[in-house]
Amino acid sequence: MIPIRGPGIFLAQFAADRPPFDSLPAIARWAASLGYRGVQIPSWDARLFDLERAAESRTYCEELLGVCAEAGVAISELAAHLQGQLVAVHPAYDPLFAGFAPPAVRHSPAARQQWAERQLRLAAGASRNLGLGACAAFSGALLWHTVYPWPQRPPGLVAEGFAELARRWRPILDAFDEAGVDLCFELHPGEDLHDGVTFERFLEATGNHPRACILYDPSHLLLQGMDYLGFIDVYHERIRMFHVKDAELLRDPRSGVYGGYQDWRDRPGRFRSLGDGQVDFRGIFTRLLKYGYRGWAVLEWECCFKHPEDGAREGVPFIARHLIRPPERAFDEFAAAAPDPELNARVLGLRSSPS
Numbered sequence: 001m002i003p004i005r006g007p008g009i010f011l012a013q014f015a016a017d018r019p020p021f022d023s024l025p026a027i028a029r030w031a032a033s034l035g036y037r038g039v040q041i042p043s044w045d046a047r048l049f050d051l052e053r054a055a056e057s058r059t060y061c062e063e064l065l066g067v068c069a070e071a072g073v074a075i076s077e078l079a080a081h082l083q084g085q086l087v088a089v090h091p092a093y094d095p096l097f098a099g100f101a102p103p104a105v106r107h108s109p110a111a112r113q114q115w116a117e118r119q120l121r122l123a124a125g126a127s128r129n130l131g132l133g134a135c136a137a138f139s140g141a142l143l144w145h146t147v148y149p150w151p152q153r154p155p156g157l158v159a160e161g162f163a164e165l166a167r168r169w170r171p172i173l174d175a176f177d178e179a180g181v182d183l184c185f186e187l188h189p190g191e192d193l194h195d196g197v198t199f200e201r202f203l204e205a206t207g208n209h210p211r212a213c214i215l216y217d218p219s220h221l222l223l224q225g226m227d228y229l230g231f232i233d234v235y236h237e238r239i240r241m242f243h244v245k246d247a248e249l250l251r252d253p254r255s256g257v258y259g260g261y262q263d264w265r266d267r268p269g270r271f272r273s274l275g276d277g278q279v280d281f282r283g284i285f286t287r288l289l290k291y292g293y294r295g296w297a298v299l300e301w302e303c304c305f306k307h308p309e310d311g312a313r314e315g316v317p318f319i320a321r322h323l324i325r326p327p328e329r330a331f332d333e334f335a336a337a338a339p340d341p342e343l344n345a346r347v348l349g350l351r352s353s354p355s
Contacts, residue, residue: 088140
């Protein structure tokens with residue numbers, strides 16, 4: 001068994017216009033000072049990272065790796081969630097997602113989609129130049145507005161929606177394949193890929209593309225009432241990234257998993273800092289180790305009650321406490337005997353014991 005790497009931290013929720021969160025050298029030193037060993041970089045944040053330059057220049061990537069190494073951390077992965085979101089946007093959501101794109105393409109859905117596709121190709125090249133094996137993204141959504149349909153969905157709508165989603169993503173997945181990098185979709189409500197069944201639909205529509213993988217985040221599965229431990233049993237072969245994020249889903253007489261349009265603090269389902277929610281991380285780390293997960297355990301901090309810097313500080317010992325060092329030998333090896341075919345045959349009743 002190979003140990004899981006960590007603790008890592010996703011920098012998206014911490015990047016800001018004030019030190020030490022306004023540049024990669026400074027935020028890397030901050031993360032290392034807390035005890036993190038890896039940083040996951042949001043590829044859209046120009047304060048930390050120049051995606052186009054990273055895709056074109058190995059020298060720039062060597063400089064980034066050196067900056068992080070000098071600070072005491074590695075780059076675990078790149079994230080391209082916002083660009084992935086723009087690969088597929090239903091017109092009803094145009095005003096909400098337009099801000100994810102630069103002003104020049106913001107109000108042209110076709111130009112915005114082309115920009116997003118190019119960004120993801122750049123993320124594939126940048127990941128390759130950085131020596132990374134995986135990159136994160138959202139899938140975008142064409143069908144989400146029909147997730148709980150009334151009136152009922154027209155026949156064939158779901159199949160057509162996933163066929164179109166696959167048509168948009170397949171060339172991007174091919175680019176990641178050429179780069180030797182897995183593209184890991186974070187299964188997330190609001191995206192067409194939000195649970196195991198939708199991932200399976202997408203996988204089938206892409207011809208079981210080898211680079212279509214999963215960023216496993218148990219918080220999004222818990223908030224849907226799913227068996228997030230059993231999910232690992234079913235999909236472990238496709239899980240290539242892991243966000244360590246906690247959540248809770250409380251029974252409430254007034255609202256449920258949809259939240260009643262309430263703010264996060266008042267919703268029955270909400271994200272929490274590590275250890276403050278309901279996720280069984282001991283079970284998760286054990287299962288991931290069992291199935292040979294080779295990646296990082298990366299904190300994604302989101303909480304409506306706790307200060308982010310406190311959540312980041314508490315995340316290091318929490319993740320470290322759950323990292324499992326695999327044994328070098330079986331616990332019962334002391335009682336083992338040397339291989340003996342003759343003995344095996346007698347135990348099976350295939351030969352009689354010597355008199």
